[in-house]
Amino acid sequence: xxxxxxxxxxxxxxxxxxxxxxxxxxxxxxxxxxxxxxxxxxxxxxxxxxxxxxxxxxxxxxxxxxxxxxxxxxxxxxxxxxxxxxxxxxxxxxxxxxxxxxxxxxxxxxxxxxxxxxxxxxxxxxxxxxxxxxxxxxxxxxxxxxxxxxxxxxxxxxxxxxxxxxxxxxxxxxxxxxxxxxxxxxxxxxxxxxxxxxxxxxxxxxxxxxxxxxxxxxxxxxxxxxxxxxxxxxxxxxxxxxxxxxxxxxxxxxxxxxxxxxxxxxxxxxxxxxxxxxxxxxxxxxxxxxxxxxxxxxxxxxxxxxxxxxxx
Numbered sequence: 001x002x003x004x005x006x007x008x009x010x011x012x013x014x015x016x017x018x019x020x021x022x023x024x025x026x027x028x029x030x031x032x033x034x035x036x037x038x039x040x041x042x043x044x045x046x047x048x049x050x051x052x053x054x055x056x057x058x059x060x061x062x063x064x065x066x067x068x069x070x071x072x073x074x075x076x077x078x079x080x081x082x083x084x085x086x087x088x089x090x091x092x093x094x095x096x097x098x099x100x101x102x103x104x105x106x107x108x109x110x111x112x113x114x115x116x117x118x119x120x121x122x123x124x125x126x127x128x129x130x131x132x133x134x135x136x137x138x139x140x141x142x143x144x145x146x147x148x149x150x151x152x153x154x155x156x157x158x159x160x161x162x163x164x165x166x167x168x169x170x171x172x173x174x175x176x177x178x179x180x181x182x183x184x185x186x187x188x189x190x191x192x193x194x195x196x197x198x199x200x201x202x203x204x205x206x207x208x209x210x211x212x213x214x215x216x217x218x219x220x221x222x223x224x225x226x227x228x229x230x231x232x233x234x235x236x237x238x239x240x241x242x243x244x245x246x247x248x249x250x251x252x253x254x255x256x257x258x259x260x261x262x263x264x265x266x267x268x269x270x271x272x273x274x275x276x277x278x279x280x281x282x283x284x285x286x287x288x289x290x291x292x293x294x295x296x297x298x299x300x301x302x303x304x305x306x307x308x309x310x311x312x
Contacts, residue, residue, distance in 0.1 A: 001044050001180050001199035002037050005270070006173075007211045008251070010036050012274055013172065015218055016247045026219050033215050034208070039169035041201045043177045045099040048090060048184065048198070050117075050153065051145055053107035055087040057118045080131055081122070085190065086142035092194040105166065113162055120152055138190040146185045154178045210259070217254040225253040228303075232294040244279040245287055252291055256304060264295050264308050 010033060018029045058081050065077040090096060100106060107114060121127055130144045153159060163170040180199055188196055202208055218225075229249055252271040256264060268291045275283040298304035 001041055001177075001203065002201055002207060003203040004207060004210065006040060006176055007037065007207060007214070008255075008270055008274060009172075009176070010040075011211065011215050011218065011251055012248060012278060015215070015251060016244060016278075018219065019243075019247070026216065029219070030212060030215055033211060036169050037208075037211065038201070039167060040173045040177060042099075042103075043163070043167070043170050043173050044180050044184075044199065045096060046103075047153070047174075047177060047181050048096055049100055050107055051087055051149070052091045052096070053114055054118055054121065055082065055084060055091065057114045058082045058122075061118065078131055080136075081127070084141045084145065085138045086145055086185070086188060089188065089190065089193065089196065093196055093198065094194050095198045110162065113158060116158065117152070117156075121148055124148075124152065126151060142185060142188055146182060149178075149182060149185065154182075213258055214251065214254055217258045218251045221254065221257070222250055225250045225257075228253060228294050228298060229290065232290065232297045241286070242280050242283060245275065245283050248275050248279065248283075249287055249290060249294070252287075253294060256295060256298070256306065260306065264306050268292060268295070 014029060014033050014036065018026075023029075062077060062079060062082045068074075069076050126144065126147050130140070133140060160171070160174065163174060184199055204210075226246065229246070248271050252267055255262060255267045255271075268288060271291065272284045272288045275287045279287075292308070295304065295306075295308055299306065299308070
């Protein structure tokens with residue numbers, strides 16, 4: 001699950017914090033980086049377990065409704081939502097069960113939030129259409145939860161506030177982790193039962209090493225990389241650069257210099273996108289031009305053994 005997009009984002013955040021805090025303890029900062037990445041994976045599992053918790057909440061409401069129907073001699077309520085096949089498969093998923101057992105805090109500690117989210121779901125048009133649908137299949141059950149997640153969980157201010165209270169790490173992580181949760185829902189297959197695999201903690205076995213190397217290169221060679229920026233900035237007003245822009249370009253140069261297999265254009269594009277999120281409105285254009293100029297300068301001076309793929 002933890003991919004290079006998330007790693008780059010975390011390194012931007014923690015490199016900026018490293019310089020702002022001024023503690024200069026690179027070992028402690030590296031541990032914080034790895035812990036921060038691990039917390040993103042915890043959030044992924046925690047959000048998947050929210051689907052299970054809401055389903056269990058629905059069964060409590062179903063039991064109350066069934067007892068009322070028996071007393072009043074009215075029609076028994078539908079079990080479709082409470083026995084949603086995708087949610088039941090997720091509830092029995094061995095990887096998710098192992099995660100839940102390892103956690104001190106669960107969604108059962110948030111009864112008010114669960115009740116409110118349950119009511120939002122059952123009052124939605126999506127729920128009405130699902131309960132009235134003639135199609136009764138695993139695929140329909142899974143698609144229902146994918147739509148519910150996109151519309152009522154992905155953008156939920158109450159959930160955002162709750163997660164921020166629970167972990168300082170999660171506030172910036174949720175947007176990208178949401179995409180992994182949706183990807184996981186789509187990948188589930190009924191035939192896999194409880195053995196359905198969730199996303200692994202790291203997309204690639206080399207990615208944790210990539211994170212450590214990139215962060216250390218950024219910090220340990222910071223002065224050298226900032227010198228490259230200065231050398232390449234004759235056509236740019238380097239003195240007026242936002243400090244976050246310096247941090248972003250420093251990390252980008254570290255990636256260019258440390259990882260021969262990553263194309264220059266990929267590195268530039270990734271950090272230009274991060275500038276759009278973390279810096280000023282003008283930063284992305286400035287950083288794009290600066291990184292291109294820096295890369296060409298390093299290639300011309302034989303400091304960088306790569307080439308730039310020119311646009312055709």
